[in-house]
Amino acid sequence: xADSFDGQVALITGAAKGLGQAFARRLAAAGxxxxxxxxxxxxxxxxxxxxxxxxxxxxDVRRVVDAALEEHxxxxxxxxxxxxxxxxxxxxxxxxxxxxxxEMVGTNFFGAFLFGRAVAPTMIEQRAGNxxxxxxxxxxxxxxxxxxxxxxxxxxxxxxxxxxxxxxxWAASLGPHGIRVNGLCLGATDTPMLRDIAVxxxxxxxxxxxxxxxxxxxxxxxxxxxxxxRSGHNLGCWVGRPLSLEDxxxxxxxx
Ligand SMILES: NC(=O)c1ccc[n+]([C@@H]2O[C@H](COP(=O)([O-])OP(=O)(O)OC[C@H]3O[C@@H](n4cnc5c(N)ncnc54)[C@H](O)[C@@H]3O)[C@@H](O)[C@H]2O)c1
Numbered sequence: 434x435a436d437s438f439d440g441q442v443a444l445i446t447g448a449a450k451g452l453g454q455a456f457a458r459r460l461a462a463a464g465x466x467x468x469x470x471x472x473x474x475x476x477x478x479x480x481x482x483x484x485x486x487x488x489x490x491x492x493d494v495r496r497v498v499d500a501a502l503e504e505h506x507x508x509x510x511x512x513x514x515x516x517x518x519x520x521x522x523x524x525x526x527x528x529x530x531x532x533x534x535x536e537m538v539g540t541n542f543f544g545a546f547l548f549g550r551a552v553a554p555t556m557i558e559q560r561a562g563n564x565x566x567x568x569x570x571x572x573x574x575x576x577x578x579x580x581x582x583x584x585x586x587x588x589x590x591x592x593x594x595x596x597x598x599x600x601x602x603w604a605a606s607l608g609p610h611g612i613r614v615n616g617l618c619l620g621a622t623d624t625p626m627l628r629d630i631a632v633x634x635x636x637x638x639x640x641x642x643x644x645x646x647x648x649x650x651x652x653x654x655x656x657x658x659x660x661x662x663r664s665g666h667n668l669g670c671w672v673g674r675p676l677s678l679e680d681x682x683x684x685x686x687x688x
Contacts, residue, residue, distance in 0.1 A: 482505075
């Protein structure tokens with residue numbers, strides 16, 4: 434078990450608000466040096482190294498990773514967190530579908546792919562590292578439910594399926610280099626994203642949502658397992674169930 438993260442460097446995408454902001458604050462408190470990026474100018478308020486960057490643009494990704502390496506010399510943790518969610522469906526307008534594809538798959542999947550590709554060579558050289566991909570419970574429904582019931586989000590769901598696939602494949606290919614790769618497949622979590630989607634949700638429903646701080650707790654538990662910890666796990670994080678490794682259910686894990 435690793436109990437101190439002092440001097441380790443974490444790169445978090447989408448760190449201006451929501452979960453990414455919570456990860457940044459909690460990891461900094463745990464001793465990490467934090468590097469964050471976002472398209473939202475509010476990223477400038479991050480305590481740590483902040484970059485305005487679009488994860489779907491290869492040149493932005495290279496700029497962030499190169500600058501992080503120049504400043505810190507290493508990257509111990511990559512959290513592919515930046516994401517966008519909106520409805521989309523097979524019958525929709527052609528042009529709208531193309532725009533949604535570019536934006537949603539570009540951010541949720543291509544962005545994670547780019548950061549993984551940009552960071553992996555450094556982690557391989559270090560012979561150590563962690564990659565955490567932030568995904569959704571739309572794919573791993575709450576135990577007891579047959580489906581989570583999110584028809585009408587084909588591109589969001591497919592982008593996260595693809596992301597979960599990266600988690601499994603990278604875990605296998607990077608494992609021999611001492612790099613762990615896991616996914617957090619979250620249910621409804623109280624962030625600006627969900628507040629925007631669920632405008633008008635009753636207070637009693639909002640009260641059930643997962644708190645970003647609880648997800649941070651699970652993340653730290655995962656990291657604390659150290660180099661021999663689990664890898665290739667897409668962890669289900671469900672509303673109404675405890676968020677801890679002991680209570681988590683993994684689907685499709687490698688080891
Ligand atoms: N909130 C939930 O209920 C929930 C559930 C499951 C999964 N997730 C996932 O959690 C992650 C974080 O979501 P959140 O709820 O904190 O959302 P959020 O909208 O509150 O925060 C997301 C952040 O990502 C940034 N971002 C968006 N597109 C970007 C891009 N192209 N480049 C750089 N930054 C970009 C946004 O500006 C924002 O700061 C996402 O991947 C999301 O799909 C959220």
